[in-house]
Amino acid sequence: MVLIPLLQRCIQLLSLPVYLLSYLGLWDPLCKKIFPYFMAKCSTIYNRKLFQQKKDLFSSLGEFAGTSRELRLLEIGTGSGANFQFYPPGCRVTCTDPNPNFERFLLKSISDSPHLHFERFLVASGEDLRPVADDSMDVVVCTLVLCSVRSIEQVLREVLRVLRQGGSLYFLEHVAADHSSWSYFWQQIYNPTWRYLGDGCCLTRETWKDLEKAGFSELKLRHIHAPLSWNPTRPHIIGYAVK
Numbered sequence: 001m002v003l004i005p006l007l008q009r010c011i012q013l014l015s016l017p018v019y020l021l022s023y024l025g026l027w028d029p030l031c032k033k034i035f036p037y038f039m040a041k042c043s044t045i046y047n048r049k050l051f052q053q054k055k056d057l058f059s060s061l062g063e064f065a066g067t068s069r070e071l072r073l074l075e076i077g078t079g080s081g082a083n084f085q086f087y088p089p090g091c092r093v094t095c096t097d098p099n100p101n102f103e104r105f106l107l108k109s110i111s112d113s114p115h116l117h118f119e120r121f122l123v124a125s126g127e128d129l130r131p132v133a134d135d136s137m138d139v140v141v142c143t144l145v146l147c148s149v150r151s152i153e154q155v156l157r158e159v160l161r162v163l164r165q166g167g168s169l170y171f172l173e174h175v176a177a178d179h180s181s182w183s184y185f186w187q188q189i190y191n192p193t194w195r196y197l198g199d200g201c202c203l204t205r206e207t208w209k210d211l212e213k214a215g216f217s218e219l220k221l222r223h224i225h226a227p228l229s230w231n232p233t234r235p236h237i238i239g240y241a242v243k
Helices: 004-013 016-023 027-049 050-057 100-111 152-160 182-197 207-212
Strands: 071-075 092-097 119-122 138-144 163-174 218-225 234-243
Touching: 004 016, 004 182, 016 027, 016 182, 027 050, 027 100, 027 182, 050 138, 050 163, 071 152, 100 119, 119 163, 138 152, 152 207, 182 218, 207 218, 207 234
Parallel strands: 071 092, 071 138, 092 119, 138 163
Antiparallel strands: 163 234, 218 234
């Protein structure tokens, strides 16, 4: 369709300063610094809008606690720590994020979460979790992260490596809309510029397909429309996958 690339160019033209900064090699380091501030604000709004969905999703976390009854949890792309309020008391949390500039926001969330035990913060991408031992986690949590990783397939391989047998991945991700919908039409138009502005965030990933073929023994997944005002990230998947 000729209209899509034409409208993409219009959006890119409106965002010309960003593309110019990127060409000069200035945008990426700038984005890495300002993105945590933006996400800290957005996470507060997102948690308010999807409070019940998150509460329901994480309500079963305790069922995956190991023989010690302590839940060992690894969060990939922890960001500012927006999920901490939903974790059960006594949970032992290991945090990872590829952007070290999130740490100051993370420390604030840690101080506000005395019900949790924090093990460590690792500056690491989801594709490379080598500091985390094999079969060492009861649960891995990944929310609004798989949209921006370089390889979903590699992230899921790492998830399966660090999870103990019977452990679970909990996920909540925005995804591509139905291809016949207007939502998908606009996702395609915004996507090239959105990836620049959103630190690599992609609007058109069909993440459920990667989860289906990753090799989990059980997958509980459903598609929802997040209760957000008009927004190309409204289509979501939510659920968990058992190793």
